[in-house]
Each structure stands twice: as structure tokens, then as C-alpha cells.
Amino acid sequence: MFKQLLAYRNLLLILFVLNSACFFLTDDKKAGIPYLRELWLLGILGCSAALFLVWKRIYQSKTSLWIIFMGLVLPVVSAIMAELNFDQPFIYGLLEERRSFAYLVFFPALYLMIKTSPTQKHLETFFLYSGLACAFVGYCYFFKIIPENSGVSFTMDAKDAGSALLRPDRYRIGSSYVTICAFMLMYSMKDRISLPKVFTLLFFASYLWLVLQTRQTMIIWCLAGLWIFRDRLDSLLKLGLLAATILVASFAIFPEFYYEQFDKFQALLDEATTGPGVRDNTTAIILGAVADNMYIGMGSLSLQWKGGFGALYNEHFYLSDVGIVGVYYRYGFLTPLIALIFYFGYLRVMKRCPDKGPLLSAFQLIFWFQMLNMFLSNSMMYGGDVLGIGAACFLYFSRAYAAQESPTREIRGTRHDPIQYRNHQLE
Structure with a gap:
């Protein structure tokens, strides 16, 4: 049984589920397993290092260089800048930027895909299972079926704490995977709409x-x-x-629920459209601080070291809230170059795969939205889990497509069409 569990295809599914982070302990999901995220990232680092030692195919793609730049070079540079500017120990800088290491999931994911030779349908099923797992865990935590870990505490932003706030029961569990699944379902329903897919999308x-x-x-x-x-x-x-028929039917059964949700919608809308927000203040601080530092990047401070940015600026200062402006705080004048490598590098990875099914189309659409929303999206630094696996999928299927379409084979460095190949074998 244990041997079957470790089969390559099962390992690929386990990789997808664990990469969704639905079992990790976070500040807004205290039911997770402590230190599982750190163990997962260490495992990804170890697997990537091992593959570099024993797997020659890893050196045959420029995408590997892009992954190393995003998942290894950038967090190390940020940690160095924080040490130079604030005397923060290097290890704390790596601890703060550890989520960037999630890009390296590309290497074990690509290896397992090559070993299992999945179709796009297989991977769509794996992602759907992973998204459903995220939603199941999230709902169980939302309804208090899964209890919080006792003795675990986090220093939280004041705007996210307290029972009198607008969203006291907000839990961001597996949001990227759920979004991928939603887009994937919509793409699959372009030609044929089925009731199970509609119910899953509404779920x-x-x-x-x-x-x-x-x-x-x-x-x-x-x-x-x-x-x-x-x-x-x-x-x-x-x-x-x-969808409207299903919603109207449910409204007839539970009208009070919809009245409550409408009031909540109005409150969320009012909060979003009134007055300057936390992001405006954070952006102003960043622009001034980097200018005072001669436009040299300042790195990122860890909350575990002297209170982090909360002690330096204010308790609402988070680089993750301001997208590429947070990248500008870390790297200063190098930010345009980093953004160019990030966006054009991933666009090149996607372009190499012409045959895109619902899953790859969903990956592509998510990236386009992240690029258009770069001032609010923090995907460059924190989206490595999805972008790493997405790059592995694009690279694998682009090579599979090229191998399927190519009418020639290589023999001793010489290319032959099928007739020449048979003659070569007879000679």
C-alpha cells in the first residue's frame, strides 16, 4: 500500500494538494499544522537541489533560469539588502522571503510530469481535487468544525483583528487554487454547460x-x-x-440569509469607496523612504526581528498590500529590470505552448489579470506556488506538443524524415 502511495502519479497529486497550502498554519487559519509550510519549503529546496545533481534534463531549458532567478536570487538579494540597510541578520531576511522559494516547486512538478506523462485532462482533475480540498478545509474552519490550534498566536494587523470589524470571519485559504478551478470550469463550459459543473462553480x-x-x-x-x-x-x-434559477430557488428557502448578505455587500462597498486607505499611506511611505535611500532597495524586515515594519513605520505597513510598489521598496532602481524579467519571462513560457486546454487557459488568464493589476497584486513575490507549477505545466505540454507535431527524428545528430529514416536503417 505504501509503495502504491509513492507511485509517481500519486506523488504528483500529493504535490498539487500540499502546494495549495490548505493545511498550512497561517495568521488567519490557526487550524493548520505548525511548521508544515517551512517543512514543505525545505522539502522543495532539497528536491530541487537533488534534481540539479542527478537529472541532466533540468539544464536543458531557459525556464529553469527564470525559476532560479525568481525563487532563489531575488529572496537572497532582498535578505542582503535588509542586512545592509537595517542590520537585520541574513537568516531573518530569508525567513521573511521564504514564500518566494515556492517557485522551486517547478522542478519536482516537471520531473513528476515527465515520469507520469499526464494529459491535460489528468492535471485538470488533479487541480479540481485540490481546489475542492481547499474549499472543504476552509468551510470546516469557517463553521468551526475544525478547531483552532491552542497555544498558537500571531501578531496581526489591527485592521484584521477584533470582533467588531467588517470581516471578522475572513479566512484566505487556497484562494489561488479556487480561482484556477473557477476559471477552468468556465473555460470547460464554453461549448457545453453541464449541471454538475454549474453546481461546482456556484460552490x-x-x-x-x-x-x-x-x-x-x-x-x-x-x-x-x-x-x-x-x-x-x-x-x-x-x-x-x-445560476439565477438555483439562486432564486435557494432565496425562496432561505430569504433571511440573502438579506444579511446584501447588507454585508453594501458595507463592503461603502468601505472600499470612502476615504484614503491603508495602501495609500503605505505607498507614500515607500516612495519617500526609497528616495531618501538614493533609490537603492531596502529589502524586507521580518516581524520576528524587532517587530519588523510595525516598529519602524506603523502597524498597517505591509509590502504585500501594494504589489509592485512593495517590490520597489525591496529592490529600488532594479525594479523595472526585475519586472521585465518576470512578466516577459512568463509570457514567453506561456507562448511556447500553443495547445492550451481549460487548465492552461486558466493559468494564462490569471497571469494576465495579475499583470494588469500589478499595483495591488503581490504575485511577483508571493505567487510562486501557482506560477511555479503553471510554468512546469506549460513547459511539459509545449515539449509534448512539439514532439507530437515534429515529423522528423534525430539519429546521431542528423535529422531525417520518416522515409529517409527507414532507408538509413536499411543501409
């Missing part, structure tokens, strides 16, 4: 509204639906009618 939508409660993601889902069905208005109307 993910309810999870977004009740548990994730992220306004940016809600807007992105709406825009994504319009984009995906832009040339299939008939499918969009069918999907809308089915």
Missing part, C-alpha cells in the same frame, strides 16, 4: 463570498466570466439562467 463562488471575502477576486471573477464567454453569449446566457 466555489459561495466559498469566495463567505470565506475568502476578497473584493478584488470577486471583481476579477466577474471580468473573467465576461472575457471567457465573450464569443459565446449563448453559453453565457445559459450559465446565467441556470
